[in-house]
Each structure stands twice: as C-alpha cells, then as structure tokens.
Amino acid sequence: MRWTSSDMDMYMKEKEYVDTAVIPMLPVSFGSDMKQAASMAEFIALLTNQLERQFRGRLVLLPGYTYFKNDSEKSLEGVKNWERELGKDQFKHVFIVTADTEWKKHERNLSSSLIWLPSIPLEHMDENYKVSIIEDQVKQLMHLFIQKWRESE
Amino acid sequence: MSKHRVSRRQFLNYTLTGVGGFMAAGMLMPMVRFAVDPVLKASEGGDFIATKQRVDEITTEPQRVDFTFTQKDAWYESEVTNTAWVYRDDKGEIVALSPVCKHLGCVVSWGSDSANPDMFFCPCHYGLYTKDGVNVPGTPPLGPLDVFPYQERDGILYLGKAKPHKEA
Known part of the structure; x- marks a missing residue:
C-alpha cells in the first residue's frame, strides 16, 4: 500500500494482514555529491515503487525519509524516531531501503532490517533497459523480503 | 444588365x-x-493492447506475458507494464489470467511455491490458485483470479481489460 488516503482505508480494514513497513531513504545534498545523492534517491524511489506493486497487500510504503547526507548524526536520530513510532503500531517488520553506504555503518544501532543496494546510474539508460534492470533488482529484493517473512514464522 | x-x-x-x-x-x-x-x-478500456507474445508459441505451461500501456493518474501520465499469465487449457483454448491476487492485490506467480509447483502462489499471505485461476479454499483469497479477454491479430496476442472470472 502507498501512503495515500484510499490505501489507508484498505489498511484500516485489513490491518491484521499488513505487518511490514518500508522506508525508502532519500538523501539530499548540495555539495559536490549533489548528483550522486539525487541518483541514489531516484533509484531508491523507483525501486520501492516497483516493490510496492508486487507486495501491495502486505506492506506499507511510507513516504521516503529525506535527510541531509552530510549530517549523519541527526539523520540517525530521525530514523530511530521512525523505528520507535512504527514499532508502537503493529509493524512486525520494518525495512529501510537505501543506496547510501553511510547507513551500513549504523546498522548495529538500528532495530529494523537495513537493505543496502548499490545505486545504478539510470540517467543515460534506455527506457526498456532501465525497466528490466529495476525489475531484476526488485526480484532480488523480493527474495530478501520473503526470506525475512519466512524466518519470523 | x-x-x-x-x-x-x-x-x-x-x-x-x-x-x-x-x-x-x-x-x-x-x-x-x-x-x-x-x-x-471513444469507449475507453474497450481497446486491446498488443503483447510481444506470438499466439503459436503459447504452450500448456503458464508463462509471463508483459504488455505496456499509458496510464493517466490525475495529470501524471506514466507507462505501466502489466503482466498476464498465459497458457492453453486442455481444450487448446488460450487463457490469460491477471496476476493480481484477489485478497489484497499482491502479484501472484506460477509455481513459485516449491510445495505446490502447479499452482499460482501469492507470496504475501500464501494464497493459492489452481491452474484455471480458481482460489484454493482455506487460503486467504476470496475469489478466482481475473481473466483478460484476448484477441489474435497477425499471430500476435492482444489483451483487453481484466474481467472477473466467469465460472466458479
């Protein structure tokens, strides 16, 4: 489900079936790595969107977590806040999807599952090629999700 | 004058x-x-969309067929790829099933559950459908998978808008 009012209606009704929240991590930077940050955000947004289409009945795709790339302390606090807030509700699984290696360092401090994927530069890519690449990545992500779900049963 | x-x-x-x-x-x-x-x-939704699937290549084993069309969401237009599971049934007729689970809308796939290799499986809540798209009682889905009407033009498969399953 997406973060839209119509999908939230569905969520209210079928709450017991929805146990997973996905937070896409969208970095923002105005320094030298501006372009890199943008390409990461683009890639993660596309990827999580496709993932939602596959698993829309079991997960809620939250609006992305936007953070400044050069301020990792503060962003970490923010993420922990999200985790606390989501843990209160009945999300058994919280997945953080990112392309930023910075988060890998903080993985120990996070209670949710951090999924790091290398960002693929999509800017010069042909539309068809782009779609097939994203699809491949989504398939891998799906396996990870299914695996995690199976583990907890 | x-x-x-x-x-x-x-x-x-x-x-x-x-x-x-x-x-x-x-x-x-x-x-x-x-x-x-x-x-x-012009009547919307009545038109058929071309797939890349050749009709004579359809076998009795369900296979994924993708087709792309433009979807308008408010003022945002986007290319959407839809999938169908296409096969020939025992009578040799083509069946095109929608992959959208009738439970909560996840995407089902053929034989992805190792315990039930000849069924459609929904990974979200382990819903099962038999080959003809009918839901297996006891699993979460409440109805059979939707069916795409199809046409054959120049040997290529065209699919229309998904309709609810008729029998069952």
Whole structure:
C-alpha cells in the first residue's frame, strides 16, 4: 500500500494482514555529491515503487525519509524516531531501503532490517533497459523480503 | 444588365439573413456538439493492447506475458507494464489470467511455491490458485483470479481489460 488516503482505508480494514513497513531513504545534498545523492534517491524511489506493486497487500510504503547526507548524526536520530513510532503500531517488520553506504555503518544501532543496494546510474539508460534492470533488482529484493517473512514464522 | 433588379431593401434583407444565419449556426453548433458529445467519445478500456507474445508459441505451461500501456493518474501520465499469465487449457483454448491476487492485490506467480509447483502462489499471505485461476479454499483469497479477454491479430496476442472470472 502507498501512503495515500484510499490505501489507508484498505489498511484500516485489513490491518491484521499488513505487518511490514518500508522506508525508502532519500538523501539530499548540495555539495559536490549533489548528483550522486539525487541518483541514489531516484533509484531508491523507483525501486520501492516497483516493490510496492508486487507486495501491495502486505506492506506499507511510507513516504521516503529525506535527510541531509552530510549530517549523519541527526539523520540517525530521525530514523530511530521512525523505528520507535512504527514499532508502537503493529509493524512486525520494518525495512529501510537505501543506496547510501553511510547507513551500513549504523546498522548495529538500528532495530529494523537495513537493505543496502548499490545505486545504478539510470540517467543515460534506455527506457526498456532501465525497466528490466529495476525489475531484476526488485526480484532480488523480493527474495530478501520473503526470506525475512519466512524466518519470523 | 439582368432583368431581375435587386432593390436596396432586398439586398439588405439577403445580407442580413445570411449573416444572421451564420451567427445562429455559430452559436448552435457547439451546443449540439456538447449535447451529443458522450456518443462521440471513444469507449475507453474497450481497446486491446498488443503483447510481444506470438499466439503459436503459447504452450500448456503458464508463462509471463508483459504488455505496456499509458496510464493517466490525475495529470501524471506514466507507462505501466502489466503482466498476464498465459497458457492453453486442455481444450487448446488460450487463457490469460491477471496476476493480481484477489485478497489484497499482491502479484501472484506460477509455481513459485516449491510445495505446490502447479499452482499460482501469492507470496504475501500464501494464497493459492489452481491452474484455471480458481482460489484454493482455506487460503486467504476470496475469489478466482481475473481473466483478460484476448484477441489474435497477425499471430500476435492482444489483451483487453481484466474481467472477473466467469465460472466458479
């Protein structure tokens, strides 16, 4: 489900079936790595969107977590806040999807599952090629999700 | 000159009628157009979309067929790829099933559950459907998978808008 009012209606009704929240991590930077940050955000947004289409009945795709790339302390606090807030509700699984290696360092401090994927530069890519690449990545992500779900049963 | 002389009054009458007629037509035409507009509108969703699947290559084993169309979401237009599971049934007729689970809308796939290799499986809540798209009782889905109407043109498979399953 997406973060839209119509999908939230569905969520209210079928709450017991929805146990997973996905937070896409969208970095923002105005320094030298501006372009890199943008390409990461683009890639993660596309990827999580496709993932939602596959698993829309079991997960809620939250609006992305936007953070400044050069301020990792503060962003970490923010993420922990999200985790606390989501843990209160009945999300058994919280997945953080990112392309930023910075988060890998903080993985120990996070209670949710951090999924790091290398960002693929999509800017010069042909539309068809782009779609097939994203699809491949989504398939891998799906396996990870299914695996995690199976583990907890 | 001509025998029939046009008087000033007649000339003015003719020109006024002519100009007035044009003005009236100019006003009425759009109104009529608006009135009959719903009839002129092309029926949406009735059209069939081409896939890359050749009809003679369809086997009895369900296979993934993707087809792309443009979807308009408010003012945002996007290319959407849809998937169908296509196969030939025992009678040799083509069946195209929608992959959207009737439970909560996840995407099902053929034989992805190792315990049930000849069923459609939904990874979200472990829903199962038999090959003809009918849900297996005892699993979460409440109804059978939707069916795409299909057409064959020049050996290529065309799919229409998904419709609810008829039998069952």
